[in-house]
Amino acid sequence: MSAKVLLCRCEDVTLAEVEHAIESGQHDIESLKRFTGFGTGWCQGKQCLIACARVLAARVGELPLAPVTPRPPVHPMPLGMLASLGDAVSVDRVASERASEDEGER
Amino acid sequence: MASRRIDVRAVSKDPTGQVLRALYAYASPDAGAPCTIEHDGRSIAAREGEPIALSLLGAGVDTLSRSVKFHRPRGPMCLRGNCEGCLVRVDGEPNRMACAAPARDGREVRSQNSFPSAQLDVLRVTDWFFPKQFDHHHLMVRYGTTINEVMQSFARKMAGLGTLPERPAEAPLPEEIDCDALVVGLGPVGLSVALALAGEGLSVCAVEEEPFAGGLVRDSLQWHSRDGERLCGAEASDRDLAKLRAAGVSVRLSASACATFDDGTIVIQSDRALWVRAKARVFTNGCHESVGAFGDNDLPGVYTARAAARALRYGVRVGESVLVCGDEDPALDALSDALSAVGAKVHRLTEGERLLEATGSSSVSGALVGRDERSAHKIKCDAIVASTSRTPAFELAGQAGVEAAQDLDRQCFASWADELGRTQRSDVFVAGSVAHGGRSPVRESAVARSVRDYVTKGRVR
Ligand code: FES
Numbered sequence: 001m002s003a004k005v006l007l008c009r010c011e012d013v014t015l016a017e018v019e020h021a022i023e024s025g026q027h028d029i030e031s032l033k034r035f036t037g038f039g040t041g042w043c044q045g046k047q048c049l050i051a052c053a054r055v056l057a058a059r060v061g062e063l064p065l066a067p068v069t070p071r072p073p074v075h076p077m078p079l080g081m082l083a084s085l086g087d088a089v090s091v092d093r094v095a096s097e098r099a100s101e102d103e104g105e106r
Numbered sequence: 107m108a109s110r111r112i113d114v115r116a117v118s119k120d121p122t123g124q125v126l127r128a129l130y131a132y133a134s135p136d137a138g139a140p141c142t143i144e145h146d147g148r149s150i151a152a153r154e155g156e157p158i159a160l161s162l163l164g165a166g167v168d169t170l171s172r173s174v175k176f177h178r179p180r181g182p183m184c185l186r187g188n189c190e191g192c193l194v195r196v197d198g199e200p201n202r203m204a205c206a207a208p209a210r211d212g213r214e215v216r217s218q219n220s221f222p223s224a225q226l227d228v229l230r231v232t233d234w235f236f237p238k239q240f241d242h243h244h245l246m247v248r249y250g251t252t253i254n255e256v257m258q259s260f261a262r263k264m265a266g267l268g269t270l271p272e273r274p275a276e277a278p279l280p281e282e283i284d285c286d287a288l289v290v291g292l293g294p295v296g297l298s299v300a301l302a303l304a305g306e307g308l309s310v311c312a313v314e315e316e317p318f319a320g321g322l323v324r325d326s327l328q329w330h331s332r333d334g335e336r337l338c339g340a341e342a343s344d345r346d347l348a349k350l351r352a353a354g355v356s357v358r359l360s361a362s363a364c365a366t367f368d369d370g371t372i373v374i375q376s377d378r379a380l381w382v383r384a385k386a387r388v389f390t391n392g393c394h395e396s397v398g399a400f401g402d403n404d405l406p407g408v409y410t411a412r413a414a415a416r417a418l419r420y421g422v423r424v425g426e427s428v429l430v431c432g433d434e435d436p437a438l439d440a441l442s443d444a445l446s447a448v449g450a451k452v453h454r455l456t457e458g459e460r461l462l463e464a465t466g467s468s469s470v471s472g473a474l475v476g477r478d479e480r481s482a483h484k485i486k487c488d489a490i491v492a493s494t495s496r497t498p499a500f501e502l503a504g505q506a507g508v509e510a511a512q513d514l515d516r517q518c519f520a521s522w523a524d525e526l527g528r529t530q531r532s533d534v535f536v537a538g539s540v541a542h543g544g545r546s547p548v549r550e551s552a553v554a555r556s557v558r559d560y561v562t563k564g565r566v567r
Binding site for chain 2 (some may be wrong): 003015045051055057063065081084
């Protein structure tokens with residue numbers, strides 16, 4: 001069959017591409033994401049994360065222990081609106097929180 | 107293109123038809139004033155206020171956009187803001203989700219990322235050049251410098267979503283909200299948790315990304331009972347919402363929580379940002395839906411079960427001849443009955459058969475089904491409803507620091523919480539199908555008490 005099976009619609013990542021990435025050694029979900037680009041598009045992985053995790057599980061035996069790190073924004077938002085928040089949100093504080101959170105990441 | 111509008115008076119009187127009749131009697135798809143929108147230069151009859159995606163679908167237009175790399179045809183798939191298939195340019199503004207943008211007289215809707223139009227995009231050749239995948243890791247190194255440069259500049263021109271807006275965006279001043287508890291997601295669980303929180307005497311702000319409350323109940327094609335009465339999902343949900351408002355909860359609809367931090371949560375409500383500072387955050391934002399993996403599963407005309415049910419609510423049937431398949435789900439039976447009740451021909455798979463491939467060039471014209479590729483046979487249909495298990499929307503709670511863990515029963519990830527909705531973050535709670543083990547129905551009153559204990563005493567444990 002010549003049909004493509006799309007796992008990540010937003011970034012046009014196919015099942016063949018994910019399988020190829022796994023064969024080339026991307027055996028954890030974060031590397032698989034970086035290699036194929038799944039989950040980096042408009043919907044931020046709402047459809048494809050689990051689809052790719054299940055393909056990975058079928059190849060390596062089980063579902064990853066954790067999904068990829070969820071990062072804001074989870075829903076697309078216009079930059080102008082983010083900018084409008086200017087004074088309300090203490091950007092320094094938010095940035096320092098993110099930094100301390102990222103340090104905690106494995 | 108054939109109209110897919112349902113004649114609401116001609117709905118059959120069988121049991122499922124009765125639910126639809128009740129739905130239409132309560133919220134008629136004909137209620138909005140007739141209006142006209144423009145789509146790529148063509149006039150389309152619409153109803154004021156309905157989602158543009160449904161105006162177009164109602165007029166038989168299901169190919170709305172093209173995919174970023176392969177320029178494959180795309181159309182609305184989820185009808186609830188979870189995919190990319192319905193992105194269009196509306197009144198000069200790029201990347202509007204047609205399933206969320208309301209129709210208004212004279213609105214101008216254009217396809218983006220395509221040449222000359224989404225229906226006929228010559229860049230589709232990209233799809234045929236790369237029959238399996240687009241390997242950007244090796245593509246550029248395989249060719250010489252000149253061809254590489256040409257391809258790079260071409261790729262740069264064609265990549266990205268849409269083109270810049272005609273006018274600079276105006277962002278009104280944000281609204282700042284302080285409250286005891288923020289509830290994100292007003293499906294059935296969120297509605298009852300928010301009500302219970304108000305009952306505990308807390309000040310509550312509740313946000314829901316859709317323009318209505320009720321979640322799956324609202325989109326269901328079954329009866330629901332409220333106050334001893336038998337109601338359709340839309341009426342039952344509105345009753346619940348009215349109780350919430352009467353209890354003093356500040357309800358925000360069409361309000362998407364986009365990012366959450368210790369200091370506050372960024373919510374986009376229509377065209378303005380909200381900055382919500384809450385002592386406690388409660389995530390009841392449910393699940394994502396998808397259609398699963400099969401050949402050409404991204405073809406316009408392939409829908410989730412939820413999307414097909416929602417279209418019916420707006421008086422549109424997704425096709426005249428519809429294949430309904432997917433993981434075992436009682437909702438699929440109700441959907442099949444409802445599609446029959448509005449005159450569609452419904453196909454189901456027999457035991458052991460599965461959907462192998464959607465067929466059609468720019469939208470669904472058939473499906474290849476069978477036990478395996480050798481025994482495959484073709485069904486003629488103009489829409490496919492394929493549902494897979496729903497998977498928890500753990501992302502927001504995850505941003506707040508709640509661990510998303512394997513949920514092996516459902517083969518997915520879910521936000522980790524105990525049966526009282528408590529997580530490893532003392533100020534963050536989760537309940538409903540987003541929670542590990544799909545703790546639903548949760549005891550909403552118990553979750554509300556955990557939140558109250560935290561807000562009033564500062565600590566639960
Ligand atoms: S986002 Fe509009 S149809 Fe999925």
